Amino acid sequence: MKTIVNSAQMKAVDDYTVEKVGIPAIVLMERAALSVIDEMKKHGVTKEKILAVCGIGNNGADGVAAARILYLQSYTVAILLVGDEDKASPLLKQQLLIARNLGISIYNNIAITEYTIIIDAIFGIGLSRNISGIYKEIIEEINAGSHTVYSVDIPSGLSADTAKPMDIAIKADYTITFGLNKIGLILYPGCEYAGNVIVEEIGFPEIAVNQVNSPYFSYDTNDLNKLPKRLNYSNKGTFGKVLVIAGSVNISGACYFSAKAAYRAGSGLVKVMTAEENRIIIQSQLPEALLYTYKSDNWDDCTEEQILKEIEWAKVIVIGPGIGMSNTSGRLLDLVLEHAKVPVILDADGINLLSEKVNSMHNDNSRIENIVSILPKQTILTPHLKELSVLLDMPLDTIINNLLGIADICTCKNDLITVLKDARTIVANKKERYINISGNNGMSTGGSGDVLTGIIAAFIAQGLEAKEAAKLGVYTHGLAGDKARELKGSYCLIASDIIDALAQVLNNND
Numbered sequence: 110m111k112t113i114v115n116s117a118q119m120k121a122v123d124d125y126t127v128e129k130v131g132i133p134a135i136v137l138m139e140r141a142a143l144s145v146i147d148e149m150k151k152h153g154v155t156k157e158k159i160l161a162v163c164g165i166g167n168n169g170a171d172g173v174a175a176a177r178i179l180y181l182q183s184y185t186v187a188i189l190l191v192g193d194e195d196k197a198s199p200l201l202k203q204q205l206l207i208a209r210n211l212g213i214s215i216y217n218n219i220a221i222t223e224y225t226i227i228i229d230a231i232f233g234i235g236l237s238r239n240i241s242g243i244y245k246e247i248i249e250e251i252n253a254g255s256h257t258v259y260s261v262d263i264p265s266g267l268s269a270d271t272a273k274p275m276d277i278a279i280k281a282d283y284t285i286t287f288g289l290n291k292i293g294l295i296l297y298p299g300c301e302y303a304g305n306v307i308v309e310e311i312g313f314p315e316i317a318v319n320q321v322n323s324p325y326f327s328y329d330t331n332d333l334n335k336l337p338k339r340l341n342y343s344n345k346g347t348f349g350k351v352l353v354i355a356g357s358v359n360i361s362g363a364c365y366f367s368a369k370a371a372y373r374a375g376s377g378l379v380k381v382m383t384a385e386e387n388r389i390i391i392q393s394q395l396p397e398a399l400l401y402t403y404k405s406d407n408w409d410d411c412t413e414e415q416i417l418k419e420i421e422w423a424k425v426i427v428i429g430p431g432i433g434m435s436n437t438s439g440r441l442l443d444l445v446l447e448h449a450k451v452p453v454i455l456d457a458d459g460i461n462l463l464s465e466k467v468n469s470m471h472n473d474n475s476r477i478e479n480i481v482s483i484l485p486k487q488t489i490l491t492p493h494l495k496e497l498s499v500l501l502d503m504p505l506d507t508i509i510n511n512l513l514g515i516a517d518i519c520t521c522k523n524d525l526i527t528v529l530k531d532a533r534t535i536v537a538n539k540k541e542r543y544i545n546i547s548g549n550n551g552m553s554t555g556g557s558g559d560v561l562t563g564i565i566a567a568f569i570a571q572g573l574e575a576k577e578a579a580k581l582g583v584y585t586h587g588l589a590g591d592k593a594r595e596l597k598g599s600y601c602l603i604a605s606d607i608i609d610a611l612a613q614v615l616n617n618n619d
């Protein structure tokens with residue numbers, strides 16, 4: 110698990126380290142500068158002309174320190190100071206004094222085209238307003254050039270909080286960021302400005318990180334040890350019963366993908382509840398699945414009784430993929446919402462039907478209060494952003510532009526687990542904001558979301574808590590997508606490839 114922070118949280122870590130722990134800021138800065146140089150050397154920087162472009166805060170001071178260390182190691186290096194030196198931070202003044210004492214060239218104006226490597230140290234996490242004037246000009250000039258750009262801490266101009274450029278930002282080849290990864294380097298579009306991101310440990314103690322208590326984090330492969338354990342003494346009942354209520358007339362793929370993924374991710378038993386028309390397809394494509402089919406046009410008391418039995422049978426229920434917006438689907442959803450006593454994963458048309466239900470509620474409650482009031486505890490909602498915009502009755506742009514704020518709205522003061530599906534999926538619950546970094550653009554393909562519901566369900570069926578299953582499900586789904594891309598490439602990848610690749614992700618953990 111890797112903690113992620115915004116600028117205020119990072120500043121709090123800095124301040125605690127310096128003021129409470131007593132590690133001098135200049136020591137951290139020296140380590141920061143050394144880590145930038147280490148990274149540059151790893152990429153073969155040797156005889157090139159290097160220019161450190163430095164602003165007037167501590168990010169600029171890091172840049173001057175890096176230039177000085179390079180200079181002392183006989184690299185050809187100069188410093189371009191952008192901004193009013195009289196307003197320089199105390200640490201920058203100190204770094205400039207050292208650099209001048211050593212005779213390093215410090216310019217206020219220079220032709221940057223003479224240099225092949227740029228150390229971008231104009232702004233770090235202290236960026237507080239839109240870029241303009243000379244700063245904008247220099248960033249434009251750097252972006253127009255063909256230099257290799259190493260950004261110090263964060264590409265200058267990029268917001269560490271929103272991942273958006275504050276009007277303009279440096280396009281880096283590498284970003285060496287200190288201590289902890291930043292939201293701005295992970296979410297889109299920031300991650301595309303940052304290039305390769307390297308998180309360097311520069312001596313922030315754990316106690317300083319912990320006191321910030323950031324809700325933001327991502328997983329790495331070490332977190333696969335959270336996967337449910339497979340007991341040796343077991344039978345198919347040990348690994349849980351998944352009920353997949355999915356598909357409708359003419360839509361059979363959704364239940365197939367969800368159910369197959371649930372089996373591949375380790376469930377003991379998977380039952381598909383779908384329209385009678387899908388019977389033969391499911392029986393022939395996925396004979397492992399148990400099946401209950403209903404006649405959409407002949408729904409009687411017996412049907413309802415049987416459906417309630419199936420709801421009771423399940424340890425976890427997926428409802429929504431491909432069920433359509435018919436009255437039958439609406440009745441199915443009502444039965445699940447009313448009677449399920451186990452975690453429910455609500456996806457696709459299940460979410461659209463929920464939106465319709467909420468539209469018909471007229472009271473003084475907020476929209477999210479109404480949504481939560483009709484969902485069983487431990488419901489996992491898995492909307493893509495368009496579904497979410499309908500559910501929350503908010504413009505899509507508002508959602509796209511403020512994903513983390515929307516995650517707060519979805520979860521604040523309630524037990525809902527929301528999986529906001531996007532290029533960087535966010536899994537939000539009351540206390541946590543998991544930001545997923547696995548996966549790739551090849552996964553933007555029909556059926557991919559159905560596969561995700563099956564994986565999450567399988568993890569719950571095998572005993573994981575719903576919120577852990579949601580995070581780990583999203584992470585492993587992305588990892589499987591990455592494995593699938595290695596084999597098929599991002600153009601050719603289809604949902605079944607993700608299911609097939611699950612074996613490579615999960616079985617390493619056997």
Ligand SMILES: NC(=O)C1=CN([C@@H]2O[C@H](COP(=O)(O)OP(=O)(O)OC[C@H]3O[C@@H](n4cnc5c(N)ncnc54)[C@H](O)[C@@H]3O)[C@@H](O)[C@H]2O)[C@@H](O)CC1
Nearest residue numbers: 123137138166167168232233234235236237238239240262
């Ligand atoms: N202990 C620490 O505090 C450490 C800080 N470090 C470095 O310090 C950086 C943060 O330093 P600072 O807090 O001084 O902030 P920055 O150096 O990021 O920038 C702050 C300066 O830029 C000005 N500014 C902000 N937005 C502007 C805009 N749009 N146009 C013009 N001027 C603008 C501010 O008024 C201030 O003078 C980190 O990103 C990191 O690189 C590292 O050396 C590690 C240790």
Ligand SMILES: [K+]
Nearest residue numbers: 229232263265
């Ligand atoms: K920078």
